[in-house]
Amino acid sequence: MTAAPSPSVASLRKEFGEAIERHVVSCGDTIVYASRDRVHDVLAWLKDTPGENYNYLTDITAVDYRDPELALEVVWQIRALDRPADLRVKVAIPTGQPLEVPTVWDLWRGANWLEREVFDMFGVLFLGHPDLRRILMWETYAEGFPLRKSFPLRGHFSRSEQTRQALAGQPESHYSLEELSIADGYQNLPADVRERLKQGKRGFVE
Amino acid sequence: MSTRTVDVALGTSGLDARGRPITVPLGVQLQDTGEFEVPGHFDEAFGAEHMLINIGPQHPATHGVLRLVLELDGETVRRCIPHIGYLHSGFEKLGEYRQYNQIVPLTDRTDYLSPMANNVCLALAVEKLMGLEITERCRVLRVIACEMSRIISHLVWLGTTGIDLGAFTPFLWAFQERERIYDLQESWTGARLTTTLTRVGGLMADIPDGWEAGLRDFCNTFPKTLAEIDSMFTRNSIWCGRTQGVGALSADEAINSSLTGPMLRASGVPFDMRKDRPYLGYETYDFDVPVGEHGDIYDRYLVRMEEMRQAVRILEQALARLKPGPINVDDPRVVLPPKSRAMSDMEAMIFHFKQVMEGIKPPAGEAYLGIENPKGELGYYFVSDGTAKPVRWRIRPPSFLNLSALPKLCEGALLSDVIAINASIDIVMGEIDR
Numbered sequence: 001m002t003a004a005p006s007p008s009v010a011s012l013r014k015e016f017g018e019a020i021e022r023h024v025v026s027c028g029d030t031i032v033y034a035s036r037d038r039v040h041d042v043l044a045w046l047k048d049t050p051g052e053n054y055n056y057l058t059d060i061t062a063v064d065y066r067d068p069e070l071a072l073e074v075v076w077q078i079r080a081l082d083r084p085a086d087l088r089v090k091v092a093i094p095t096g097q098p099l100e101v102p103t104v105w106d107l108w109r110g111a112n113w114l115e116r117e118v119f120d121m122f123g124v125l126f127l128g129h130p131d132l133r134r135i136l137m138w139e140t141y142a143e144g145f146p147l148r149k150s151f152p153l154r155g156h157f158s159r160s161e162q163t164r165q166a167l168a169g170q171p172e173s174h175y176s177l178e179e180l181s182i183a184d185g186y187q188n189l190p191a192d193v194r195e196r197l198k199q200g201k202r203g204f205v206e
Numbered sequence: 207m208s209t210r211t212v213d214v215a216l217g218t219s220g221l222d223a224r225g226r227p228i229t230v231p232l233g234v235q236l237q238d239t240g241e242f243e244v245p246g247h248f249d250e251a252f253g254a255e256h257m258l259i260n261i262g263p264q265h266p267a268t269h270g271v272l273r274l275v276l277e278l279d280g281e282t283v284r285r286c287i288p289h290i291g292y293l294h295s296g297f298e299k300l301g302e303y304r305q306y307n308q309i310v311p312l313t314d315r316t317d318y319l320s321p322m323a324n325n326v327c328l329a330l331a332v333e334k335l336m337g338l339e340i341t342e343r344c345r346v347l348r349v350i351a352c353e354m355s356r357i358i359s360h361l362v363w364l365g366t367t368g369i370d371l372g373a374f375t376p377f378l379w380a381f382q383e384r385e386r387i388y389d390l391q392e393s394w395t396g397a398r399l400t401t402t403l404t405r406v407g408g409l410m411a412d413i414p415d416g417w418e419a420g421l422r423d424f425c426n427t428f429p430k431t432l433a434e435i436d437s438m439f440t441r442n443s444i445w446c447g448r449t450q451g452v453g454a455l456s457a458d459e460a461i462n463s464s465l466t467g468p469m470l471r472a473s474g475v476p477f478d479m480r481k482d483r484p485y486l487g488y489e490t491y492d493f494d495v496p497v498g499e500h501g502d503i504y505d506r507y508l509v510r511m512e513e514m515r516q517a518v519r520i521l522e523q524a525l526a527r528l529k530p531g532p533i534n535v536d537d538p539r540v541v542l543p544p545k546s547r548a549m550s551d552m553e554a555m556i557f558h559f560k561q562v563m564e565g566i567k568p569p570a571g572e573a574y575l576g577i578e579n580p581k582g583e584l585g586y587y588f589v590s591d592g593t594a595k596p597v598r599w600r601i602r603p604p605s606f607l608n609l610s611a612l613p614k615l616c617e618g619a620l621l622s623d624v625i626a627i628n629a630s631i632d633i634v635m636g637e638i639d640r
Contacts (some may be wrong), residue, residue, distance in 0.1 A: 026571040026573065027334050027337070027571055027573035028334070028573075029572070029573060029574060031572070055461060056464065057462070057464050058574075058583070058585065058602065059587065061587065061598075061600045061602075063598045064590075065591070066589075066591065066597060066600070067558025070500050074588075077587070077602075080415045081475065081482075084482060086483075086574075088574065106463055108463075108464060109462050109463045109611075109614070110462065110607055111464075111609065112610055113606065113607070114464075114607070114612040118548060123296075134291075135290060136639060136640075138291065138292065146299055147298060147299055151299075153299065153300075153303055
């Protein structure tokens with residue numbers, strides 16, 4: 001815990017000042033807490049500034065602590081490919097505030113699925129993401145966000161209800177509207193499905 | 207157009223009005239031969255508009271339960287929309303309810319084509335969290351486990367990709383060699399697939415007597431089989447025609463898409479966790495990292511072939527370094543004391559009791575550790591609050607990120623190339639869906 005932080009921390013503080021809330025060194029990894037409004041600028045600066053050059057996005061994830069008082073953290077793990085330097089940037093979202101952070105899809109295309117997964121599992125909204133849909137759970141999944149600590153291990157619904165919904169979900173019979181635009185598939189849908197889509201009922205299980 | 211495509215894809219029965227299966231080939235103008243009644247909506251001209259095609263989730267060429275929705279213009283892919291999640295098991299959530307050593311069996315089941323490497327990554331991540339230094343023999347044995355995994359994983363990739371592109375014989379050769387590694391894994395851990403090899407601070411068991419001879423025999427004879435497979439593929443005109451220039455990705459795009467492993471190196475980026483972020487003393491081994499030039503399927507094939515040869519080199523060096531010694535760290539916090547001591551020594555008994563009843567307790571903190579798995583960088587990210595169970599166990603899955611580049615790779619390719627491109631990514635759905 002006594003190891004020196006990455007030299008990028010000092011330059012980040014110089015560049016962004018107050019927007020860098022604090023930094024921690026844990027097990028040799030440097031963690032930088034940035035403010036939510038500036039995190040996109042911070043990551044873009046780290047990516048494009050010569051000398052920093054963190055040009056590779058390793059991972060995006062989130063951490064929900066067991067203590068409900070603690071903030072939920074969104075984590076970006078970034079890396080410089082040309083030298084042995086890794087950095088973890090975090091944004092802490094205090095309890096009660098909306099779970100929204102800016103997308104980094106415009107910086108790294110690899111963020112596309114990673115952000116969808118964090119949205120799927122934690123319900124964090126990545127503002128500006130072009131296609132923020134559920135990715136691992138099916139689209140009509142109604143139990144909530146599985147990796148939140150408030151989500152019980154066995155889920156919110158009873159086992160029989162879960163089985164019923166999973167079987168009724170029929171993910172193969174669902175197409176996103178984008179997919180239905182292919183071949184004008186919308187007009188060929190059964191009338192009741194068209195009716196449901198018109199009412200915006202996609203995503204609900206009755 | 208494509209009324210039929212949508213109907214069938216939407217999960218309707220695919221039967222015509224008389225209850226017979228509709229067997230009209232897609233994209234072909236239907237001729238009314240009078241043999242059976244043609245539903246009226248087939249009268250529209252086929253092929254005039256874009257077509258929606260659904261592949262999977264149950265399809266042998268998708269290498270697991272992957273579902274692809276394709277937009278076709280004739281035979282050219284305009285858009286590819288993958289759907290995943292059919293094998294989602296919630297491993298990350300399960301890990302939060304388990305002690306650290308109890309998570310090891312879960313890692314077997316994520317990337318089940320290289321279970322030993324996953325076990326090693328988990329142990330290394332927890333050891334980083336606790337600041338543990340493992341013994342030299344354990345280090346060498348873990349290197350052997352990682353490189354054996356690399357060979358079997360690449361052999362599965364080679365065999366199945368060969369089948370996807372119409373070459374059956376190399377599949378048999380590859381699986382025969384893979385069987386020999388599975389035998390070695392079985393005699394080491396007792397299991398062929400669910401190895402659960404590592405424990406925090408060491409291994410579940412040392413290798414049995416005479417085991418090295420089996421591995422040495424494999425190292426001596428495997429390159430010959432590899433050369434035979436090489437002679438079947440590398441200058442085969444069908445293989446070259448199906449793979450060269452197909453699914454190419456530039457170095458910048460590969461970095462921007464967060465690709466790792468052979469996918470990244472085939473595009474010409476010389477990044478290998480074993481060289482650039484060394485772990486287990488990989489910096490002291492003498493091996494080369496193959497790097498591709500064109501980033502197409504053929505280069506991915508060449509990179510994986512060369513990685514297998516280099517893995518044999520590393521295995522030989524590791525076997526030469528294998529000296530007798532302890533495999534577990536001498537730390538009563540993480541490794542159980544021998545039973546004889548636990549029954550005779552008060553202190554040893556207390557440690558035994560605490561470990562069994564409470565489990566290993568890393569200090570509060572967090573650690574990310576990535577290793578070079580056969581499919582790319584596998585990373586485990588642990589957050590601990592000082593209790594025996596992690597607050598968060600994140601798997602950074604290599605094939606999840608590699609697969610996310612599929613829509614980009616498929617754009618403008620032919621439908622038959624989608625199968626080849628998908629195979630070249632080397633996906634395993636157990637890890638993508640977790």
